[in-house]
Amino acid sequence: xxxxxxxxxxxxxxxxxxxxxxxxxxxxxxxxxxxxxxxxxxxxxxxxxxxxxxxxxxxxxxxxxxxxxxxxxxxxxxxxxxxxxxxxxxxxxxxxxxxxxxxxxxxxxxxxxxxxxxxxxxxxxxxxxxxxxxxxxxxxxxxxxxxxxxxxxxxxxxxxxxxxxxxxxxxxxxxxxxxxxxxxxxxxxxxxxxxxxxxxxxxxxxxxxxxxxxxxxxxxxxxxxxxxxxxxxxxxxxxxxxxxxxxxxxxxxxxxxxxxxxxxxxxxxxxxxxxxxxxxxxxxxxxxxxxxxxxxxxxxxxxxxxxxxxxxxxxxxxxxxxxxxxxxxxxxxxxxxxxxxxxxxxxxxxxxxxxxxxxxxxxxxxxxxxxxxxxxxxxxxxxxxxxxxxxxxxxxxxxxxxxxx
Amino acid sequence: xxxxxxxxxxxxxxxxxxxxxxxxxxxxxxxxxxxxxxxxxxxxxxxxxxxxxxxxxxxxxxxxxxxxxxxxxxxxxxxxxxxxxxxxxxxxxxxxxxxxxxxxxxxxxxxxxxxxxxxxxxxxxxxxxxxxxxxxxxxxxxxxxxxxxxxxxxxxxxxxxxxxxxxxxxxxxxxxxxxxxxxxxxxxxxxxxxxxxxxxxxxxxxxxxxxxxxxxxxxxxxxxxxxxxxxxxxxxxxxxxxxxxxxxxxxxxxxxxxxxxxxxxxxxxxxxxxxxxxxxxxxxxxxxxxxxxxxxxxxxxxxxxxxxxxxxxxxxxxxxxxxxxxxxxxxxxxxxxxxxxxxxxxxxxxxxxxxxxxxxxxxxxxxxxxxxxxxxxxxxxxxxxxxxxxxxxxxxxxxxxxxxx
Numbered sequence: 148x149x150x151x152x153x154x155x156x157x158x159x160x161x162x163x164x165x166x167x168x169x170x171x172x173x174x175x176x177x178x179x180x181x182x183x184x185x186x187x188x189x190x191x192x193x194x195x196x197x198x199x200x201x202x203x204x205x206x207x208x209x210x211x212x213x214x215x216x217x218x219x220x221x222x223x224x225x226x227x228x229x230x231x232x233x234x235x236x237x238x239x240x241x242x243x244x245x246x247x248x249x250x251x252x253x254x255x256x257x258x259x260x261x262x263x264x265x266x267x268x269x270x271x272x273x274x275x276x277x278x279x280x281x282x283x284x285x286x287x288x289x290x291x292x293x294x295x296x297x298x299x300x301x302x303x304x305x306x307x308x309x310x311x312x313x314x315x316x317x318x319x320x321x322x323x324x325x326x327x328x329x330x331x332x333x334x335x336x337x338x339x340x341x342x343x344x345x346x347x348x349x350x351x352x353x354x355x356x357x358x359x360x361x362x363x364x365x366x367x368x369x370x371x372x373x374x375x376x377x378x379x380x381x382x383x384x385x386x387x388x389x390x391x392x393x394x395x396x397x398x399x400x401x402x403x404x405x406x407x408x409x410x411x412x413x414x415x416x417x418x419x420x421x422x423x424x425x426x427x428x429x430x431x432x433x434x435x436x437x438x439x440x441x442x443x444x445x446x447x448x449x450x451x452x453x454x455x456x457x458x459x460x461x462x463x464x465x466x467x468x469x470x471x472x473x474x475x476x477x478x479x480x481x482x483x484x485x486x487x488x489x490x491x492x493x494x495x496x497x498x499x500x501x502x503x504x505x506x507x508x509x510x511x512x513x514x515x516x517x518x519x520x521x522x523x524x525x526x527x528x529x530x531x532x533x534x535x536x537x538x539x540x541x542x543x544x545x546x547x548x549x550x551x552x
Numbered sequence: 553x554x555x556x557x558x559x560x561x562x563x564x565x566x567x568x569x570x571x572x573x574x575x576x577x578x579x580x581x582x583x584x585x586x587x588x589x590x591x592x593x594x595x596x597x598x599x600x601x602x603x604x605x606x607x608x609x610x611x612x613x614x615x616x617x618x619x620x621x622x623x624x625x626x627x628x629x630x631x632x633x634x635x636x637x638x639x640x641x642x643x644x645x646x647x648x649x650x651x652x653x654x655x656x657x658x659x660x661x662x663x664x665x666x667x668x669x670x671x672x673x674x675x676x677x678x679x680x681x682x683x684x685x686x687x688x689x690x691x692x693x694x695x696x697x698x699x700x701x702x703x704x705x706x707x708x709x710x711x712x713x714x715x716x717x718x719x720x721x722x723x724x725x726x727x728x729x730x731x732x733x734x735x736x737x738x739x740x741x742x743x744x745x746x747x748x749x750x751x752x753x754x755x756x757x758x759x760x761x762x763x764x765x766x767x768x769x770x771x772x773x774x775x776x777x778x779x780x781x782x783x784x785x786x787x788x789x790x791x792x793x794x795x796x797x798x799x800x801x802x803x804x805x806x807x808x809x810x811x812x813x814x815x816x817x818x819x820x821x822x823x824x825x826x827x828x829x830x831x832x833x834x835x836x837x838x839x840x841x842x843x844x845x846x847x848x849x850x851x852x853x854x855x856x857x858x859x860x861x862x863x864x865x866x867x868x869x870x871x872x873x874x875x876x877x878x879x880x881x882x883x884x885x886x887x888x889x890x891x892x893x894x895x896x897x898x899x900x901x902x903x904x905x906x907x908x909x910x911x912x913x914x915x916x917x918x919x920x921x922x923x924x925x926x927x928x929x930x931x932x933x934x935x936x937x938x939x940x941x942x943x944x945x946x947x948x949x950x951x952x953x954x955x956x957x
Contacts, residue, residue, distance in 0.1 A: 153558035157721055160565040164728040165689045167735070284570045316562055323569040327732065330572070331739075337838030338743040344841065345750035348832045351801045396756045400805040425955040427753045433742030436749065444955060457952065547862060550830040550849060 148312055155183060156316050163324040172328050173203040176292065176321040181205060183317065184277065184310040186294035187303070190222070192235050193290040193325070198226045199235055206295075208271065221269070231258045234278055235291045242288055244279040244315060248305035272296075277306035279314050281322040289325060292318050339386060346389035349396050352403055358529040359478055360389045365525040366474035367467075373514045373521075376466075387438035388471045391446045394424025418455045421447055438467060446471045449506045461508075469508045473499075473515060476506070477522075483531060553717055560588060561721050568729040577733050578608040581697065581726040586610060588722065589682065589715040591699035592708070595627070597640050598695040598730070603631045604640055607695075613676065626674070636663045639683055640696045647693055649684040649720060653710035677701075682711035684719050686727040694730060697723050744791065751794035754801050757808055763934040764883055765794045770930040771879035771920075772872075778919045778926075781871075792843035793876045796851045799829025823860045826852055843872060851876045854911045866913075874913045878904075878920060881911070882927075888936060 148156075159179045166172040173191045181189055188206035192199040201224055209218040230236045237259040238245055247253070250261040250273055266273050273295050281290040296303045297310060306314075343364070347357035368385035376384075395403060398420050402413045409417060424443030428436050445459065445468025452460035454472075480495045490498075496516070503509045515522065553561075564584045571577040578596045586594055593611035597604040606629055614623040635641045642664040643650055652658070655666040655678055671678050678700050686695040701708045702715060711719075748769070752762035773790035781789075800808060803825050807818045814822060829848030833841050850864065850873025857865035859877075885900045895903075901921070908914045920927065 148555070148558075150553070150558070153553075153555070153562070156562060157558070157565065157725070160562065160569075161689065161724055161728050164565075164569050164725070164732060167732070284566065319566055320562070320569070323566050327569060327572070331736065333838075334736075334739055334743070337836075337840055338739070338746070340836050340838050340841060341743070341747060342750075344832050344836070345747075345754070345795070345798065348754065348798055348801045349750070351828070351832075390750070393750065393753055396753045396801065419950070422950045422952065422955065423756070426950050427749055427756075429955050431742075431745050431749070433738075433745050435742055436745060440955070545824070545827045545831050547827065550827065550834050550845070 148309060148316075152183070152309070152313055156313065156320070159183075159317060160320045163320055164327075166324070167328055167331050169325070169328040169332055170203065172324055174205070176317070176324070177203055177205050180292055180294055180314055180317055181207075183313050184294055184306055185298045186277070186306075187296040187298050188271075188273075189292070189294040190235075191290060191292055192239075194229070194239060194288055195226075197229055199229055199239055199291060200224060200226045202290075206271075209269070232260065234259050234261060234276065235293055238278045238280050238291050238293075239288055242280045242282060242286075244311055245276070246306050246308075246311050247276045247278075249274050250276055272303075274303045275305045277310060277314060279311070279318045281318045281325065283322045283326050289322050292321065342386060342389050346393060349393045352400060353392075353395060356531045358531050359482065361529045362478050362482070362525060363391070363471065363474045364388045365529065366477060366522060367470050369518060369521050369525065370470045370474065370511060370514055371467075373518050374470075374511070383434060383438045384442075384467050384470060386435045387442055387467065388474070390424070390428060390436075390439040391442045391471050391475065392420065392424065393427055393439075394420035394422065394443055396427075397423035418447070421445075421456050441465050442467050442471050444468070446475060448472070450508050451505045453505070464508075469511055473507050473511055477515070481526060553714060553721075557588075557714070557718055561718065561725070564588075564722060565725040568725055569732075571729070572733055572736050574730070574733040574737055575608065577729055579610070581722070581729070582608055582610050585697055585699055585719055585722055586612075588718050589699055589711055590703050591682070591711075592701040592703050593676075593678075594697070594699040595640075596695060596697055597644075599634070599644060599693055600631075602634055604634055604644055604696060605629065605631045611676075611700075614674070637665065639664050639666060639681065640698055643683045643685050643696050643698075644693055647685045647687060647691075649716055650681065651711050651713075651716050652681045652683075654679050655681050677708075679708045680710045682715060682719060684716070684723045686723045686730065688727045688731050694727050697726065747791060747794050751798060754798045757805060758797075758800060761936045763936050764887065766934045767883050767887070767930055768796070768876065768879045769793045770934065771882060771927060772875050774923060774926050774930065775875045775879065775916060775919055776872075778923050779875075779916070788839060788843045789847075789872050789875060791840045792847055792872065793879070795829070795833060795841075795844040796847045796876050796880065797825065797829065798832055798844075799825035799827065799848055801832075802828035823852070826850075826861050846870045847872050847876050849873070851880060853877070855913050856910045858910075869913075874916055878912050878916055882920070886931060 162179070163172065163175060166175055177189050177191050180186065187208055188204070190204040191202050193202050204222040206218060227233060227236065229239045231240055234245060253261065261273070265271065275295070275297055277294040277297070279292050280288050281292055282288050292314065294306065294314065297306045298304070343357060343360055347355065347360040350359065364385055367388040368381050371381040371384045398417055402409065402417050405413065421444050425440050428440035428443055431437060444456070445465050448454035448457065448459045448464040448468055450461060450464070450469070452458050477495065477499070480490045480498060483489050499507065499512060503512055567584070568577065568580060571580055582594050582596050585591065592613055593609070595609040596607050598607050609627040611623060632638060632641065634644045636645055639650060658666065666678070670676065680700070680702055682699040682702070684697050685693050686697055687693050697719065699711065699719065702711045703709070748762060748765055752760065752765040755764065769790055772793040773786050776786040776789045803822055807814065807822050810818065826849050830845050833845035833848055836842060849861070850870050853859035853862065853864045853869040853873055855866060855869070855874070857863050882900065882904070885895045885903060888894050904912065904917060908917055
């Protein structure tokens with residue numbers, strides 16, 4: 148390699164380390180590999196169990212022909228077993244690179260073979276291939292980087308030994324970055340799972356299922372996104388909103404579970420759940436908790452100032468509080484509770500419309516109505532099952548065997 | 553730079569990306585920088601607010617003279633303002649490297665000066681210095697890497713321009729790795745904070761303060777560590793144990809808060825908190841939650857088989873359940889509750905000794921007694937304040953102004 152190649156690789160290493168989102172990272176790895184080798188096309192596969200999962204592909208030819216979006220749609224995720232029969236499988240199994248000048252003309256006795264199905268289907272002509280293993284520090288294979296058709300002066304040529312060297316070096320950097328992105332994703336998933344579980348536990352006595360919390364969270368993020376908030380803020384609202392009712396933990400059963408209408412004193416006590424929630428969540432260094440404190444404190448404020456605990460009005464109510472207020476009420480109206488069936492959609496719409504500018508922010512409500520399809524998709528994805536409802540209602544249904552699964 | 557330098561740098565980049573613990577990472581950055589430049593000594597400073605915080609230092613001379621531990625003790629964390637007066641401050645402010653052949657002979661009119669205090673105190677002779685800024689992708693300075701006395705054939709010589717080039721390249725890689733380690737630490741801290749808060753919220757009605765949960769968590773990790781469990785398992789127990797009583801959320805107030813002795817039926821209902829907890833936590837992909845499920849389910853089992861819910865016996869009880877059982881009971885005995893003062897240490901010891909092999913695992917108890925000093929340190933660090941206790945006991949004490957801080 149020449150000095151310029153090394154410098155490029157060092158820069159690429161830094162760029163890869165800076166990306167924490169896995170999909171974005173895989174795309175960057177591939178585009179850098181293409182750039183360093185003049186490859187027309189390429190794909191990244193990741194090892195998951197005993198399979199290779201096709202994760203991302205790029206192709207200058209297809210991008211020019213169909214655009215990026217359509218190309219990505221065509222080359223959707225698929226998986227294949229790790230066997231010596233396929234080129235990517237062979238590389239994954241042997242942990243050695245393959246630099247193939249012409250896949251249509253493989254030497255006799257070659258263990259792997261080229262599958263021309265995609266080429267035929269989409270009239271592409273794969274000739275040269277450079278396929279390298281991506282191995283982490285411990286020498287474990289975590290994926291395969293596959294490059295197709297190196298282009299020189301408009302012609303397809305074989306990949307050079309220098310291309311191979313550069314790509315091998317890149318793939319080592321890529322492997323560590325992928326591993327980090329995965330660890331980061333695992334940690335975030337565990338964190339979110341914990342928030343969902345502990346937050347819904349707090350609504351156990353309210354006979355709310357864990358899906359209630361999830362739906363409110365998804366509705367809130369949807370509203371935030373459709374209002375055009377920055378991605379990071381939408382995520383913060385998504386993570387923070389499940390904790391909105393955590394303060395109910397402090398409310399006596401006699402009030403929380405009272406069947407009829409609350410007395411004035413009881414209602415006042417009940418309203419303390421906003422303050423207790425904020426007390427539990429306050430003064431954290433964590434941004435998520437700071438947001439969840441604000442939501443816990445303000446999700447019962449009303450747009451016209453008639454809410455609690457502070458009687459804030461209009462834009463004086465923090466935006467995340469206004470958003471979760473709607474998401475929470477909508478979910479109460481639209482889902483089955485032990486004392487009621489879901490309201491019909493028209494009735495809900497009527498109730499919400501009636502509340503415009505009184506309970507709810509008109510702008511938020513408008514965004515919500517405009518995106519009814521997405522709202523319904525969330526509702527369908529996180530439906531309560533009969534078992535969820537039963538377990539919540541009567542804990543004597545719990546069987547130890549189920550817990551040990 | 554020559555090819556070998558580049559290859560080294562690429563390897564170092566991968567090594568740095570693989571380390572996720574900040575302290576370990578800073579030490580690795582420094583030792584690699586020393587190796588690449590033959591520097592006898594060096595330090596890493598990180599920018600925090602408007603200060604430079606001295607984080608880690610290494611010195612072949614001191615390590616040989618005193619050993620690593622003593623050296624690290626002497627060069628403990630200290631901070632300095634970012635001003636042009638100091639060498640590291642100058643580099644942080646100007647974002648440019650300084651390659652100084654002889655710090656004792658700086659040209660007239662130099663804005664920064666060398667502080668010989670450490671040299672005098674520890675009879676070291678600093679001559680050449682190479683000090684480079686560590687900047688992230690966005691060009692923001694996040695720290696300073698300072699190298700002292702390049703050695704050639706046993707003599708101190710100035711750092712070469714090639715050393716400077718290599719160190720600059722290393723420092724770019726280092727900056728991204730540091731930033732990632734910090735983001736990772738922030739995420740983990742937020743996650744742990746959330747676990748502590750939501751878990752202690754679940755004990756709100758039990759009049760437990762949030763410090764109860766923390767103490768149990770720290771005691772449990774201490775026991776795990778002193779039993780010689782692998783570091784990762786100790787951490788899992790630390791993270792998982794706060795959720796041990798989450799199932800209490802499902803227990804009616806009439807039982808949970810009953811002043812006198814429970815009837816048999818009530819006691820049986822109360823015992824369901826182990827099952828409810830496991831139900832809330834089960835079937836997660838997250839390792840922490842899987843452990844917390846086991847702890848929730850088994851922390852009331854007793855060594856002689858007389859516990860609940862399964863009546864498991866001896867080593868049939870998962871180790872983490874046995875550990876948390878002791879930590880939880882010890883904390884109940886040793887801390888103030890609204891109905892009792894802390895028991896005197898002798899009384900606690902007597903109670904626990906009496907329970908050896910009955911309630912508690914004798915081996916765990918032995919480890920616990922052996923480490924009484926560390927136990928007491930945890931108790932002191934996470935003492936309940938009067939305000940904690942008051943807020944837990946009566947939520948009408950909560951003031952909105954306090955929540956908005």
